[in-house]
Amino acid sequence: MAPNGHIVVFRDGVDGHAETARLASVYGFTPKYVYTILNGFAATLDLSVVDRLRCETSVASIAYDGEVSLY
Numbered sequence: 001m002a003p004n005g006h007i008v009v010f011r012d013g014v015d016g017h018a019e020t021a022r023l024a025s026v027y028g029f030t031p032k033y034v035y036t037i038l039n040g041f042a043a044t045l046d047l048s049v050v051d052r053l054r055c056e057t058s059v060a061s062i063a064y065d066g067e068v069s070l071y
Helices: 016-027 047-053
Strands: 006-010 033-035 040-043 059-064
Touching (some): 016 033, 016 040, 016 047, 047 059
Antiparallel strands (some): 033 040
16 A cells, blocks of 8 residues: 655654744645644655655654555
8 A cells, every 4th residue: 555645753842833834844845734642744745855854853753654454
């Protein structure tokens, strides 16, 4: 199954809404969702943007977003 974009999770103590807005402005993407409990966001990202986001000190992890099936 193809991924539906990426989920980016921030490190503890990062203001997720403010940092998502900053990163979107710098890297030119539009977040689909900004998560409060997860402290991160979902977006469709080019692989070049994913590589650059991995270098941001505010980012803890990046994973593919997709559906999960138990069957």
